[in-house]
Amino acid sequence: MTIDRLLEGLKARDPRAIGRAISLVENGDDCAEAILSSLDEDLIAKATVLGITGPPGAGKSTLTNAIISQLRLSRKRIGIIAIDPTSPISGGAILGDRIRMMQHATDPDVVMRSMATRGRLGGLCATAGAALRIMASCGCSTIIIETVGVGQSEMDIIRLADITLLVLAPGLGDDIQAMKAGLLEVADLLVVNKADCKGADILAMDLEAVIRKGSPIPTKVSMTVATESKGIKELLDRIDKVDSEHRESGEREKRRRGAHDQEVLDWCLEILRPKLLAEISKRKLPLLGDPRLEAKKILAEQ
Amino acid sequence: MFNQCRLRLKMTERTHKKRVLVGKPGLDGHDRGAKFIAHALRDAGFEVVYTGIRRSPEEIAAAAIQEDVHAIGLSSLSGAHMRLFPAVVEALSKAGAPEIPVLGGGVIPDEDIVALKQAGIVEIFTPGTPVDTIIKAFHEACEKKSAG
Numbered sequence: 089m090t091i092d093r094l095l096e097g098l099k100a101r102d103p104r105a106i107g108r109a110i111s112l113v114e115n116g117d118d119c120a121e122a123i124l125s126s127l128d129e130d131l132i133a134k135a136t137v138l139g140i141t142g143p144p145g146a147g148k149s150t151l152t153n154a155i156i157s158q159l160r161l162s163r164k165r166i167g168i169i170a171i172d173p174t175s176p177i178s179g180g181a182i183l184g185d186r187i188r189m190m191q192h193a194t195d196p197d198v199v200m201r202s203m204a205t206r207g208r209l210g211g212l213c214a215t216a217g218a219a220l221r222i223m224a225s226c227g228c229s230t231i232i233i234e235t236v237g238v239g240q241s242e243m244d245i246i247r248l249a250d251i252t253l254l255v256l257a258p259g260l261g262d263d264i265q266a267m268k269a270g271l272l273e274v275a276d277l278l279v280v281n282k283a284d285c286k287g288a289d290i291l292a293m294d295l296e297a298v299i300r301k302g303s304p305i306p307t308k309v310s311m312t313v314a315t316e317s318k319g320i321k322e323l324l325d326r327i328d329k330v331d332s333e334h335r336e337s338g339e340r341e342k343r344r345r346g347a348h349d350q351e352v353l354d355w356c357l358e359i360l361r362p363k364l365l366a367e368i369s370k371r372k373l374p375l376l377g378d379p380r381l382e383a384k385k386i387l388a389e390q
Numbered sequence: 391m392f393n394q395c396r397l398r399l400k401m402t403e404r405t406h407k408k409r410v411l412v413g414k415p416g417l418d419g420h421d422r423g424a425k426f427i428a429h430a431l432r433d434a435g436f437e438v439v440y441t442g443i444r445r446s447p448e449e450i451a452a453a454a455i456q457e458d459v460h461a462i463g464l465s466s467l468s469g470a471h472m473r474l475f476p477a478v479v480e481a482l483s484k485a486g487a488p489e490i491p492v493l494g495g496g497v498i499p500d501e502d503i504v505a506l507k508q509a510g511i512v513e514i515f516t517p518g519t520p521v522d523t524i525i526k527a528f529h530e531a532c533e534k535k536s537a538g
Binding site for chain 1: 407409428429431434436438440442445448
């Protein structure tokens with residue numbers, strides 16, 4: 089596919105072109121710049137980015153699937169970016185989030201892409217931002233990003249998404265877990281999935297008790313049974329409510345500005361990294377020198 | 391830690407990660423073989439989109455296009471391979487992606503292999519095939535696709 093045909097395909101929202109464009113950007117191909125500068129900034133500005141995060145096995149993919157079904161009732165075009173971890177040993181990955189969402193595979197208005205972290209920590213991959221902009225530019229008005237299964241401090245998604253859901257399920261720990269600092273404090277909405285399982289009510293109670301203390305987020309935890317689509321409509325109503333509040337109060341703009349600056353910073357560091365590493369290895373530094381002092385010296389000389 | 395650093399360095403460099411889709415068309419639910427191959431490909435450095443059991447040929451083709459994979463691996467243990475494997479090739483063609491190579495594996499009699507290859511399946515693997523042979527075939531299929 090030539091770059092001209094690819095850009096034409098993107099304009100026509102051709103699934104092949106969208107798939108290829110994401111690959112080229114993800115692989116750092118030479119034509120990535122042409123793709124990224126051709127995108128429709130207005131559509132990107134309008135789209136809502138929904139982050140779904142939570143520990144492995146909490147039901148993120150299944151909940152995403154149920155949310156897609158509900159959103160498709162209103163004929164919205166939806167993008168999904170589902171991220172799974174890359175093996176630090178082989179560099180390979182199993183991208184298995186699609187299994188739960190295959191019922192939407194042949195729906196032309198559900199644009200789905202699985203991505204591997206490729207070494208990036210924090211729950212996302214480096215090009216998730218670019219992929220979501222490509223999807224938004226191709227007419228997806230809502231884009232869902234499902235992170236890898238996370239622990240307590242993988243918070244990159246908070247930056248990239250307009251609204252972040254933290255999905256938890258009963259049976260993963262006691263009430264002390266709910267008191268810990270981290271993701272719990274920064275998510276916009278908390279969801280207890282598998283609400284039909286033993287311990288779901290207690291988990292919701294523990295969470296509500298913790299977040300009640302002076303937090304700006306609504307203190308009510310959303311209960312869902314994603315496999316049966318229970319609680320999904322209520323959850324989406326709450327998401328809509330938070331979204332319009334954020335749009336009115338300027339919170340959305342504020343977040344996007346912060347996220348944008350942060351992503352630019354990330355890329356600056358990524359672009360500098362190989363040059364700096366080359367400079368460091370060229371110097372053959374003595375093992376005894378303090379790394380922080382050496383770094384300052386190198387940077388001062390650049 | 392070292393591996394982590396090596397992977398991070400690759401982020402801004404141009405990479406040629408091979409992406410493949412592994413799935414099972416039809417109603418056969420025996421996924422041990424498909425999972426074994428998915429795992430082996432992961433360990434060989436592939437990004438494997440695993441779509442699971444009971445997929446229609448159209449679903450597999452649509453997923454392969456959205457995921458921009460270099461090759462597709464199908465598994466069938468139910469005897470329906472003569473119908474389902476060519477149906478995936480046809481679905482790819484219809485969806486405008488006839489160049490994505492399809493490889494297949496399962497309990498497949500010798501006489502069917504010839505017919506399947508004629509129908510456009512690049513390689514067929516039967517029980518007992520060494521996993522290295524299969525990985526090599528996927529590497530070759532991916533490279534051929536990238537060149538084409």
